[in-house]
Amino acid sequence: MDDEEARTRLLDAAEALFYAEGIQAVGMDRIRTESGVPLKRLYKVFPAKEALVAAYLDRRDRRWTASLRGAVAEAADPVGAVFAWLAAWFSEPDFRGCAFLNAYGELGTGPAAVLDVVRRHKAELQELLAEAAGAGREDLADQLLILVEGATVVAALTPGPAPAHNAAAAAATLMRAAGA
Template structure:
């Protein structure tokens, strides 16, 4: 009988697996990636993968959840460095533009997951909605601090810029949205 796997080994294998799956799902699409490809990219045996995540859907949800924490954490770190409330809102769009210009940018992982699985997986849909609500709530907090009653337009401009950049491959969508928000906030 094999020795039980240590918590540390589980943590390390899980991280390797999530890294590999996230990269593959984001680059190629969730449905296009089979578990054999995840196995090859992670270097873990299928048996081990299925011990960590009993189904591909479980893996997808874990990838989205972890990406959400990292993505929103990086955004907050960037924006919260800016002292003035109005400038914080504009810093959101500066961060988005940098993200859009990254090599391998393929749009929003949650919009992509929704497009592929949102109608067939309640758990993926819930994860997508959770991310989008958290993003909305964070933007709302920054906008409310300015005193301007423009939360929903700013959220829509941010979401629209993300989708536009994902489809067009052009980071300029963030600059255009930033200019519109600056006008709304009276900071032009």
């Protein structure tokens, strides 16, 4: 097994475990066991748990953001597409809320590398919403971000599409009020 295969296996195991059970609840030994990567290779690839957590979140961010961007890019109503995409995500059987907010909730301002990934993810989401809202509507994008984040938190407590649908209705009201 080379470092690249080990990295992939470790990230796959870390993502499944961290998202389902939490970062602090899962130790490196459990990740090693689940991934089948020898301990020496694990620490060669990820010298500390912080590095593994940051890499897990970074990979999740790239995949999550690309998927949402893809849904929005093809839509006649980009803002509506955001909330339709959220409704589908909230309905997935393994949905456990926002991995980035979950990580921040667990770790706070602790590991700088993790906090950097969380902040970058939220900035990318803000940028995507600004593009969806249209040029010159930064205030509207800020409001849409609050709706997205609020719907995600509510859906973590009560999974299913309803929080996204409710947030979409609020977003439509905001868009009309902004003349969009």
